[in-house]
Amino acid sequence: xxxxxxxxxxxxxxxxxKLNDLNHFKTHLLxxxxxxxxxxxxxxxxxxxxxxxxxxxxxxxxxxxxxxxIEFAAEDLVNLVxxxxxxxxxxxxxxxxxxxxxxxxxxxxxxAEELGHLASSKGLNxxxxxxxxxIMIYGDEQKLQHVIKNLVDNAVKYTExxxxxxxxxxxxxxxxxxxxxxxxxxxxxxxxxxxxxxxxDERVKGEIRxxxxxxxxxxxxVEAHNGKISVSSEGEGxxxxxxxxxPTI
Amino acid sequence: xxxxPLVLIVDDEHELLEIxxxxxxxxxxxxxxxxxxxxxxxxxxxxxxxxxxxxxxxPGGETGTDAALAIKQNPETKDIKIAFLSNLKDPWPxxxxxxDRLAKGLGMEDYIDKTADLNxxxxxxxxxxxxx
Numbered sequence: 001x002x003x004x005x006x007x008x009x010x011x012x013x014x015x016x017x018k019l020n021d022l023n024h025f026k027t028h029l030l031x032x033x034x035x036x037x038x039x040x041x042x043x044x045x046x047x048x049x050x051x052x053x054x055x056x057x058x059x060x061x062x063x064x065x066x067x068x069x070i071e072f073a074a075e076d077l078v079n080l081v082x083x084x085x086x087x088x089x090x091x092x093x094x095x096x097x098x099x100x101x102x103x104x105x106x107x108x109x110x111x112a113e114e115l116g117h118l119a120s121s122k123g124l125n126x127x128x129x130x131x132x133x134x135i136m137i138y139g140d141e142q143k144l145q146h147v148i149k150n151l152v153d154n155a156v157k158y159t160e161x162x163x164x165x166x167x168x169x170x171x172x173x174x175x176x177x178x179x180x181x182x183x184x185x186x187x188x189x190x191x192x193x194x195x196x197x198x199x200x201d202e203r204v205k206g207e208i209r210x211x212x213x214x215x216x217x218x219x220x221x222v223e224a225h226n227g228k229i230s231v232s233s234e235g236e237g238x239x240x241x242x243x244x245x246x247p248t249i
Numbered sequence: 250x251x252x253x254p255l256v257l258i259v260d261d262e263h264e265l266l267e268i269x270x271x272x273x274x275x276x277x278x279x280x281x282x283x284x285x286x287x288x289x290x291x292x293x294x295x296x297x298x299x300x301x302x303x304x305x306x307x308p309g310g311e312t313g314t315d316a317a318l319a320i321k322q323n324p325e326t327k328d329i330k331i332a333f334l335s336n337l338k339d340p341w342p343x344x345x346x347x348x349d350r351l352a353k354g355l356g357m358e359d360y361i362d363k364t365a366d367l368n369x370x371x372x373x374x375x376x377x378x379x380x381x
Binding site for chain 2: 038041042045049050075078085098117142
């Protein structure tokens, strides 16, 4: 190797190391500030909810809508912060999976029930369908609840009218959960990259808040269960369907 | 027998105490507040609440974890139900494991995320109080 090439290689290695350090510093800093952000965000969200529900006196419909917007924006930020913290743990290999034999139907029902109010606050009907029996898997209950809530939350966020349907079924040795909606759909070009970090559909960036991290974290959690996650949408305005599958035991 | 379940909320953030008190008060509970760990332990001994919601980290020497354990170790107050209330994802970083399980391992009822939907928090409080 010539002296020039050797010099260049060293420089590239050095640059690479610096970039890695910078990346590590970025997530470290984000995670640190994230913790500090959660307390004030909880307060914004809490007061907005109390004002909206009339605990500080009657408010008119317009003001109620605005309060709901503040509450949802704060909720989005809380989710972003949680995702950043999770992502940092994943990057550092510190995430722990508390694996146990669990009934997937029960955990999916719980997750969907917790988000029922979110759907009804937008006038949407959240349907839940599952077999009337247990479907046992080996997994981490909290991580899987996180994934389901993320998918349902997205469906509600991107759907103005119509439905959000959560369906659980057993198929070829897997349990498959799908979340389908009648929302704005996803541009075809974005679909293959949707589970990557910070990827969002350009059409909605200015209008609908989101971090572009939720699906990335969801994918990592599903893959840690030897599962697969995917998206399908006929295109813009035609709704979307996300589904993931995990082996049953 | 109390007409309404008495819920003691211990937190150093005054705004959070107000939010929780207003919501719990409107949801059929009788909320009382304490502003630090020591006050929390004293209030638990004096009032014998049906449930304590305890912040994990508070300024000053004693943490919420210390206070919760002190309540559980006192024979007079050991049967009072306690849930941690925190926005920390990693409340005990030196300890391995999931925070809900760690809380239960310490003898507590639950671990509630402060930033959760208020209706979800109320539902969890109801659930804990309904348990024998």
